[in-house]
Amino acid sequence: MKYENETLNFGVEGLFRTPIYFAMLDNKDEIKKEFVAITNKLSFHDAPDSWGKPLKLTTKNFQENIIDIYNMTAMRSAINQNLANFLEILQLPFKLSEYRMTSWVTSADRGNYSPVHNHYDADISGVYYYETNEKDGDIFFLSPNLAMSNSIFRSFGENFHIKPAQGKMIMFPGWLQHGVTANTTDHNRKSLAFNIYFKR
Numbered sequence: 001m002k003y004e005n006e007t008l009n010f011g012v013e014g015l016f017r018t019p020i021y022f023a024m025l026d027n028k029d030e031i032k033k034e035f036v037a038i039t040n041k042l043s044f045h046d047a048p049d050s051w052g053k054p055l056k057l058t059t060k061n062f063q064e065n066i067i068d069i070y071n072m073t074a075m076r077s078a079i080n081q082n083l084a085n086f087l088e089i090l091q092l093p094f095k096l097s098e099y100r101m102t103s104w105v106t107s108a109d110r111g112n113y114s115p116v117h118n119h120y121d122a123d124i125s126g127v128y129y130y131e132t133n134e135k136d137g138d139i140f141f142l143s144p145n146l147a148m149s150n151s152i153f154r155s156f157g158e159n160f161h162i163k164p165a166q167g168k169m170i171m172f173p174g175w176l177q178h179g180v181t182a183n184t185t186d187h188n189r190k191s192l193a194f195n196i197y198f199k200r
Contacts, residue, residue: 018144020160021086021171028130028167030074035105035130035190038070044107053111055180059104066103066192075128078169079194083124086171094198099123103194108137114180116142122174122195131190132164139170142177164189 004011025031044056058066067076080096087094106114119125127139138161161181162170172178174195183189 016145018141018173018176019086019090020141020162020176021082021089021169022162023082023085023169024165025078025082025128025167025169027074027078031072031078031128031167032130034070034072034074035192038066038072041070042105044105053113053182055112055114056107056109057104058106059102062102062104062195064104065101066105067101067194075192078128079126082169082171083196086124094123098199100197100199101194102197103192106191106193108180108183108189110183110186113137113182116177116179118177119174119195121197123198124171124196125174125176126169126171126194126196128169128192128194129164129166129189130192131188132166133185133187133189134163134165136164136183136185136187136189138163138181140179140181141172142179144176164191 002011002013042058044058045060046054046056066072067079079101084096140159140161142159
């Protein structure tokens with residue numbers, strides 16, 4: 001947000017913005033074939049009962065990389081291309097050859113959701129939707145400006161929802177608090193989540 005009134009010599013600048021990248025991938029059909037090929041090889045784990053009814057995940061410790069394990073070249077290429085776009089827009093000097101990645105698949109049946117969390121020390125986190133009816137749960141981001149919650153400025157820091165779509169990729173800072181609303185449909189949503197860590 002930026003507003004300037006040159007006549008009266010005043011203005012307002014929106015500071016401390018948080019970059020969230022999104023794109024619809026051109027090679028989603030090729031990527032879908034990679035996921036179909038590994039569907040029967042994936043094992044999903046339930047999160048602790050204390051979480052309610054959260055998403056099912058193919059990981060227990062978030063350290064493995066599904067993309068490398070199953071040699072998903074189309075998925076890797078799409079992440080690299082969009083990561084390069086994101087870095088260029090932000091004018092960040094990191095190289096695609098200098099990062100490591102972890103990735104896992106999430107599965108959401110009716111009632112499944114993801115509680116609010118962040119991805120700790122990941123530089124960039126992301127999600128790619130390869131199976132969705134676009135009504136089976138939004139990803140949402142909480143404002144990092146926590147001091148706004150009881151302020152007259154709270155409308156500038158409200159939660160931001162993004163609806164899933166087949167072939168959509170989203171990237172965001174790993175520290176950003178986010179969650180996924182409950183799937184209220186009978187459709188099973190599947191997505192790939194990933195974390196990117198750059199060498200310092």
